[in-house]
Amino acid sequence: MFTITRRQFIKLAGSGAALSLVGMPWTVQANSPKIVIIGGGIGGVTTARELIQLHPQLDITLLEPHPVYHTCFMSNEVLSGERPLESIQFGYEFLQKRGIRWLPVPALAIDPVTKKVKIPEGELSYDRLVVSPGIQFRWDQIEGYGKAVSEHLPHAWSAPSQVALLRQQLEAMPNGGTVIITVPPHPYRCPPAPYERASQIAYYLKQYKPRSKVLILDAKDGFPKQQLFMQGWEELYGFKTEHSLIEWLPSQEGKVLRVDAQKMAVYAGELEEEYKGSVINVIPPQMAGQIAIDNDLSDDTGWCPVNKKTFESSRHPDVYVIGDACDASQMPKSAYSAHSQAKVCALAIVASLKGEEISTPAYLNTCYSVLGKEYAISLSTVYRLVGDSIAPVEGSGGLTPEQASAEDKKREYLYAHSWFLNFTQGIFGGEL
Amino acid sequence: MTVPSILLTLIFTCIHCLFPPVWAGQTADTQMLVNGCLGCHGPRGISLGPAIPTISGMDEELFVKTMENYQKDKWYSTVMGRLAKGYTRADFQAMANYFSQFPFTRYPQATDPEKVLAGRLLHREHCEECHKNDGFSSQKQTGRLAGQWLLYLQYTLLDYQQGRREAPEKMRDRFKMLLEKQGPGSLEQLSHFYASQLDPPSEPDPSARPDLVIDSQNPASSQLPVPFPFSQRNVPPPSNGDFQPTTHPLLQPSLHPFEPPVIPSQQNALPLPNGDSQP
Numbered sequence: 005m006f007t008i009t010r011r012q013f014i015k016l017a018g019s020g021a022a023l024s025l026v027g028m029p030w031t032v033q034a035n036s037p038k039i040v041i042i043g044g045g046i047g048g049v050t051t052a053r054e055l056i057q058l059h060p061q062l063d064i065t066l067l068e069p070h071p072v073y074h075t076c077f078m079s080n081e082v083l084s085g086e087r088p089l090e091s092i093q094f095g096y097e098f099l100q101k102r103g104i105r106w107l108p109v110p111a112l113a114i115d116p117v118t119k120k121v122k123i124p125e126g127e128l129s130y131d132r133l134v135v136s137p138g139i140q141f142r143w144d145q146i147e148g149y150g151k152a153v154s155e156h157l158p159h160a161w162s163a164p165s166q167v168a169l170l171r172q173q174l175e176a177m178p179n180g181g182t183v184i185i186t187v188p189p190h191p192y193r194c195p196p197a198p199y200e201r202a203s204q205i206a207y208y209l210k211q212y213k214p215r216s217k218v219l220i221l222d223a224k225d226g227f228p229k230q231q232l233f234m235q236g237w238e239e240l241y242g243f244k245t246e247h248s249l250i251e252w253l254p255s256q257e258g259k260v261l262r263v264d265a266q267k268m269a270v271y272a273g274e275l276e277e278e279y280k281g282s283v284i285n286v287i288p289p290q291m292a293g294q295i296a297i298d299n300d301l302s303d304d305t306g307w308c309p310v311n312k313k314t315f316e317s318s319r320h321p322d323v324y325v326i327g328d329a330c331d332a333s334q335m336p337k338s339a340y341s342a343h344s345q346a347k348v349c350a351l352a353i354v355a356s357l358k359g360e361e362i363s364t365p366a367y368l369n370t371c372y373s374v375l376g377k378e379y380a381i382s383l384s385t386v387y388r389l390v391g392d393s394i395a396p397v398e399g400s401g402g403l404t405p406e407q408a409s410a411e412d413k414k415r416e417y418l419y420a421h422s423w424f425l426n427f428t429q430g431i432f433g434g435e436l
Numbered sequence: 437m438t439v440p441s442i443l444l445t446l447i448f449t450c451i452h453c454l455f456p457p458v459w460a461g462q463t464a465d466t467q468m469l470v471n472g473c474l475g476c477h478g479p480r481g482i483s484l485g486p487a488i489p490t491i492s493g494m495d496e497e498l499f500v501k502t503m504e505n506y507q508k509d510k511w512y513s514t515v516m517g518r519l520a521k522g523y524t525r526a527d528f529q530a531m532a533n534y535f536s537q538f539p540f541t542r543y544p545q546a547t548d549p550e551k552v553l554a555g556r557l558l559h560r561e562h563c564e565e566c567h568k569n570d571g572f573s574s575q576k577q578t579g580r581l582a583g584q585w586l587l588y589l590q591y592t593l594l595d596y597q598q599g600r601r602e603a604p605e606k607m608r609d610r611f612k613m614l615l616e617k618q619g620p621g622s623l624e625q626l627s628h629f630y631a632s633q634l635d636p637p638s639e640p641d642p643s644a645r646p647d648l649v650i651d652s653q654n655p656a657s658s659q660l661p662v663p664f665p666f667s668q669r670n671v672p673p674p675s676n677g678d679f680q681p682t683t684h685p686l687l688q689p690s691l692h693p694f695e696p697p698v699i700p701s702q703q704n705a706l707p708l709p710n711g712d713s714q715p
């Protein structure tokens with residue numbers, strides 16, 4: 005139940021985004037089970053919508069301090085200038101109409117024993133808590149790089165201002181300059197996205213600054229859809245030729261050790277080679293969002309262990325962790341995965357409230373990478389629970405075939421954009 | 437636990453009574469299964485992305501058959517074949533049952549009036565015998581064509597033409613005849629005709645679930661998704677006579693299909709999102 009004082013709540017409601025408890029248009033009752041959701045990203049919003057659809061009487065509060073969500077997916081197209089930043093923005097007004105209370109405040113702490121979440125104005129008690137805070141960066145992993153430096157050398161991996169900054173830097177850089185992208189070791193948010201980013205930046209450079217190039221410094225020795233990416237880079241960006249717009253260096257030469265923002269230099273590889281860039285995009289190593297780490301939901305991997313059937317935390321009962329923050333076995337940290345996990349989690353929560361067993365979970369991930377105009381590739385996988393881990397259904401799923409024609413890749417490009425419309429409609433649209 | 441368990445039991449019993457059926461006759465299993473489909477095909481299978489077909493209101497048998505065709509690679513696809521291999525026939529049946537419950541939903545689309553006119557004549561001569569009611573009917577073997585997305589129709593017809601989508605014998609013959617007599621441009625004309633269709637020519641079968649048409653003037657009244665201004669949809673289509681699937685006008689950079697959300701007006705403006713995920 006709300007333990008915020010009435011005065012505080014009215015103040016909150018007065019800020020325009022919160023709702024007053026009185027006058028809630030739906031049928032929340034005093035004894036309605038209380039669900040608190042931390043994070044208004046893909047995982048959090050999907051769970052909220054799914055829960056209210058499954059069970060309109062639930063009393064759902066979603067905590068998200070930012071008034072506007074920006075999708076990370078398709079943000080690489082913002083970098084190349086293919087779409088405006090506004091095209092990946094979504095607001096939260098629809099939640100109210102759906103009967104979901106949105107409080108524009110952060111969760112500060114979780115007490116899993118008394119089942120309360122602390123917010124700036126007080127605390128909320130819950131029957132079930134869903135935590136979907138996404139990622140945070142491990143700032144201590146690369147010497148010379150930290151939060152302050154990221155204002156100059158953007159990561160552009162979670163915040164819109166960062167995407168805007170990187171775009172500005174690309175626009176400002178000279179023809180002939182080098183764009184360095186550093187890629188962290190697994191696991192990190194959206195494994196193929198650094199390579200999609202390299203492709204989109206190359207697409208921009210090809211049109212406007214053709215004497216420039218993208219240099220990928222990688223902590224790994226391989227990456228998802230590698231053959232397909234490289235094939236695409238050959239077809240589109242002269243990869244493997246003298247004038248290639250993209251160069252990829254695996255760990256031996258590419259693992260980043262140090263960054264010098266003054267000198268605009270990155271030091272990487274076994275020989276600590278110096279690489280200079282006009283633009284440096286450091287994608288730092290990652291772990292689960294702060295709130296999960298601070299509240300004992302993660303283990304020493306930095307990610308949150310969960311029961312794969314329900315996404316209930318292995319560490320605290322009645323707390324569920326989904327999306328990038330959780331360890332979901334073989335499912336990659338993607339928006340489609342977060343969406344799929346959110347739906348399984350919602351069904352699990354409703355089942356647990358009813359005292360029933362959850363039905364056989366089904367999970368799915370499809371991930372498009374857009375390499376250039378009318379050129380996209382994809383990876384899709386159907387997952388099932390095997391033992392206590394999530395594994396691909398044998399004989400299903402897979403990648404765009406290597407022999408796919410230009411026509412096939414054009415279709416995948418069109419599907420990628422249609423997917424974006426339908427996916428965001430399902431999550432942020434005005435319809436259930 | 438701070439709440440006495442007896443209270444919890446009480447609450448739960450209460451919830452139990454309050455529980456409304458989500459979708460009549462849908463088990464949680466079905467809900468699980470279809471969740472995978474909805475991410476790409478849109479809520480309830482009502483697509484807004486012009487390359488991805490709307491699958492709401494689809495005939496159940498046709499749905500299962502379609503999935504099996506993808507599963508067995510009888511029909512060319514990009515992702516559908518890969519995904520279909522992850523499910524069983526029983527899964528397809530459950531999915532089919534789910535999607536058949538929602539009305540097929542049509543959005544006004546930009547089409548070329550000349551092609552529509554020509555397409556109508558072609559349809560009546562070559563296709564109406566099976567795709568009854570100007571393509572509004574859907575049965576076991578015939579999908580609903582009227583009001584489906586133009587881009588999807590264009591590609592699907594191209595696949596039939598190129599022999600990578602197996603057709604029933606009768607359709608194969610008709611298709612051959614159509615192409616011989618009228619040339620590949622006829623497929624473009626048919627696509628425009630079907631895409632332009634919003635209202636059926638005759639009274640629909642009263643036993644069938646009525647389809648939905650989204651009113652472009654007043655889309656809000658329909659309670660259905662309205663993602664971007666409809667005014668932007670009325671883009672004159674490219675008017676080349678050949679059957680060349682064109683990039684959908686919605687995807688042209690100058691006409692981005694996006695509507696910036698209304699940003700909540702706040703007196704005590706919150707800091708703009710510029711930090712990391714952590715507040």
Ligand SMILES: Cc1cc2nc3c(=O)[nH]c(=O)nc-3n(C[C@H](O)[C@H](O)[C@H](O)COP(=O)(O)OP(=O)(O)OC[C@H]3O[C@@H](n4cnc5c(N)ncnc54)[C@H](O)[C@@H]3O)c2cc1C
Nearest residue numbers: 043045046047076077110111137138194327328338339340
């Ligand atoms: C460049 C790039 C491209 C990508 N492309 C794709 C793609 O094509 N397809 C795909 O499927 N995925 C893609 N992804 C991945 C996708 O964006 C993420 O996997 C997805 O957003 C994860 O969802 P989430 O709910 O875990 O986290 P998020 O969507 O990040 O949401 C977390 C939310 O929690 C909020 N939050 C954090 N802490 C608190 C707190 N204490 N209190 C309240 N709120 C809090 C944050 O403000 C944030 O809004 C891409 C990612 C990147 C970086």
